[in-house]
Amino acid sequence: MNGTERRLWNWDYTWEVLPELVKAFLKLTLGITAAAAVVAIVLGLLFALGRRADASWISWPTYWVVEFIRSTPIPIQLFFVYFGLPVVGVQLSALVTGIAVLGVHYAAYMSEVYRAGIDAIPKGQWEACTALSLSPRRTWIGVILPQVVRRILPSTGNQIIALFKETPFLIVIGVAEMVTVANQFGGQNYRYIEPITVAGLIFLLASYPTSVLMRRLETRLAR
Amino acid sequence: MTEQFVETAPFFLTGIGVTLLYTVLGALAALVLSFVFGLMSLSRLVAVRGFARVVVEFFRGTSLVIQLLWIFFVLPQLGIRFEPIAAATIAFGLNFGAYGAEIVRGAVMAVPKAQWEATVALGLGRVRRMRRVILPQALPEMIPPFGNLWIQILKSSSLLYLIGITELTYEVKQLQFDIGSLAAFSIALVVYFLIAQLLVLVIRWFEKRASARVGRGARQVVIEQPQAVA
């Protein structure tokens, strides 16, 4: 890399790193985002229902668990699972750790999204279900949840975008997602500009249109 | 194990101190930029609004990790070198300032239109209108979301060890060699949680103050009802 060190932007280097970055992006960054999102969506609903439970021995601990997860940093949570849990015999791969921690962390945010969505359902819907003698199962699955899902689509989308933007946190436990790969390139070749800039642009290209889409969805659903 | 913990306690405590320092620094930088970008996005001039919009979308659309790495590793290669503390403050300021800009904008737009109209009726200039009427009323709205942002900043300070800052996460990673990984990171989780609860209390205090001030401020500007003619 001798003669090219002075140049502001090295295109050869760029073409060298680009395919690797895109590969890491598609395989890992997107894959991790998708898997963690699934965890967040499912677990988030459980958290939300738990917080609404009539039994305080369920609602109270759920509230505090959610608060605890929301208030503590992802890197520490990653370290806790990846380095701490093996002490008691639970050994997870870095990838699984990453998905699990991101998933659980965003489940905590999703519980708030669900809560707002459920609270926004008009009281009359609940009363109509009572008037028709519908069972709680049918009330939730047939009437309430379909309406909640529709309402929270934009917020959920925003949460997934936020999750996506925090996948680089996995750098701390060495998961070779896109930013880690960019960093490795930079470290190996003593040249950071191209890999990190390209990584940043890929992020921007992925998240900006999606954000705009979520905003449009929000106005459409508000009708 | 206790004696090892006692030995490392001072480092642990400095770690907490450094974390708090960056949490506050980052928050101040973000606060300033939130208002700068937020008010810019409300400008009458399209160019100003557009610029603010682009900056905000850019910093919201990219990852904080990338921004941090860019400022600390890429800029030096372009000749601009920042000390870790400056890099951290700038990165936090820009990233969280972009999110904060939306908070400012939203809160200002939520002030009832009637208030704007009242200031026009009274002939108040733009700056005075903002300072004395609109912003004081928008402030209470802003505090809870800013509170959330502050907790985000606290959590993000955990990344700063990547650029060599010896905050709490850095110290805890060292601590794990003395008292074991499970203990070290469990303690770290609890400490961050407690700091977050502390921030929540501080935010609540600000909320109370701001709401009270609106009561006082509004009274000074309200238009008197016309006196009934007997």
Added chain:
Amino acid sequence: MPAEESAATGEPMIRFEDVVKRFGPKTVLDGMNFSIAPGERVTLIGPSGSGKTTILRLLMTLERVSGGVIWVDGEPLTHERKGSKLEPASEKYLRKARQRIGMVFQQFNLFPNMTVIENVMEAPVSVLGLSKDDARARGTELLDKVGMVDFVDAHPTRLSGGQQQRVAIARALAMEPDILLLDEVTSALDPELVVDVLGVLREIAETTDITMLIVTHEMHFARDVSHRVMMFDQGVIIEDGPPSKIFNDPDNERTRTFLKAVLEER
């Protein structure tokens, strides 16, 4: 016109026994007692806050009683029989007991995530266990009765208020309830649409013997359809009699002033 005397005496369909209802510090009903015979059509009138809507809501088990017992067809509604005693009903018991009671709401409350026919079919299928075909047949027939059969696959959000309310009536009737509660069902409608809904209710009154409790401001409708009118004021029945008496020659001064105010609006 229905007969003005009450239906034949026997086991009352509805009986309120010393019913008390408190909302926090506020007591809305204090020792409410009345009976309603099977097939009777009763209109509840009175100023807002007088307790008439609360009575409907208690019957529909949307609220719990603070005291007293509500009986439906000889069986307790708000309580369960445990040996010789009565205990507050469990949720499971209530779910079974309220199947006989249907309600139509002021705000219609149709399910926006289902089509019209799905709205009507939902309870018969999931609660009564009807097959989808049977439920659909029943639903279509009822929608025809309320004049909405052309809209079976429509979405509720596309319908006018009057249309939605008619679907809501069909939905309530699909459960074949013994008791139908109507809570200001036309108050949220534009005047032109009120007529259609009232027409449907009139037909139900004429062609079935469902016991009906109606809270309404539509006095002409009340006069036509009811056997009996109860005037409420501050949680107490201050007058109870046939429409001819209540509307033309009420005993109570309060009833007189109330009716004057309401009828003058029209």
